[in-house]
């Protein structure tokens with residue numbers, strides 16, 4: 001038998017950041033992941049964006065999330081010596097006079113002035129875009145290379161023998177009041193960070209996780225280099241040299257995170273209309289996001305089994321939310337700090353009771 005403090009199931013951005021923080025506090029961990037088979041952290045663009053939606057609203061507690069994200073990602077970047085977090089403004093296309101008026105109205109609000117430029121500087125997009133429209137620009141935005149961060153920690157934990165690359169089998173969990181046992185491992189607790197696949201977890205399958213699928217393309221646009229991201233219905237995000245992320249094509253109620261021919265052809269058509277250069281598709285990828293109906297994360301204890309925990313529900317914003325809420329989760333585990341009710345998984349306790357009855 002091997003004894004550790006916690007077993008973490010799932011090594012996307014949630015499991016990675018939580019594991020990193022717990023380990024920094026001296027805890028002993030085992031991380032179990034099935035090779036990122038269903039990971040949305042491998043597919044997402046990692047955009048950290050202060051201004052969201054068609055009404056250009058300031059994202060939920062953005063300054064707080066950004067502050068913790070910068071501290072943590074820069075710390076990890078210091079270890080990897082690789083560019084994990086890149087500051088990139090976002091050019092936003094304003095399609096019509098309503099958009100232009102809304103943008104102007106936001107620009108005139110004090111709370112937005114830190115995040116919005118009235119007019120954009122297009123740079124290389126000026127030559128790339130097929131139509132010239134009006135544009136605004138978002139500042140204080142970043143791009144997190146989620147696959148690079150996850151891979152760095154996976155390699156580190158693989159070298160130390162802490163990462164088990166396998167499918168977690170929930171039926172093998174043995175619970176006692178003192179500990180939890182999984183095969184040959186005994187731990188104080190088991191923390192589920194399975195992303196949208198928590199729907200297949202018999203302990204937490206009562207949670208109202210959504211079925212929001214996103215499909216994306218990675219493309220090469222020969223000879224084109226941009227530093228900013230652009231949002232014109234969908235995002236173009238620079239990856240490296242002349243490679244870009246384009247997406248996403250979203251569907252709700254999806255049962256699987258598979259790519260579809262429909263998704264690919266929509267994305268190819270849209271990018272062909274949006275830019276005036278030829279491009280090659282490098283890859284076509286898809287994943288399901290772990291969304292919640294109230295758009296708040298899920299942290300805390302199982303309502304019945306005190307050795308089981310969850311850190312999930314990062315929805316469409318894993319890159320910006322993970323550091324702050326992983327910190328909150330770590331403080332809950334280590335120092336028994338109370339969880340804010342709006343992120344406590346037990347706000348859905350009625351659903352657990354209904355599922356049991």
Ligand SMILES: Cc1cc2nc3c(=O)[nH]c(=O)nc-3n(C[C@H](O)[C@H](O)[C@H](O)COP(=O)(O)OP(=O)(O)OC[C@H]3O[C@@H](n4cnc5c(N)ncnc54)[C@H](O)[C@@H]3O)c2cc1C
Nearest residue numbers: 010012013014034040041044046047168195214317318319
């Ligand atoms: C198309 C798309 C675009 C996105 N763009 C952005 C963006 O620009 N910015 C942003 O912040 N967010 C974005 N997101 C959302 C972001 O990807 C998620 O918020 C985040 O990745 C969720 O992280 P997670 O660790 O909770 O889940 P995941 O990344 O899904 O990680 C869960 C891990 O658990 C593993 N796992 C699950 N079940 C088991 C099991 N039984 N046994 C072993 N392993 C298991 C999975 O394989 C995976 O590795 C996007 C998502 C999509 C789909």
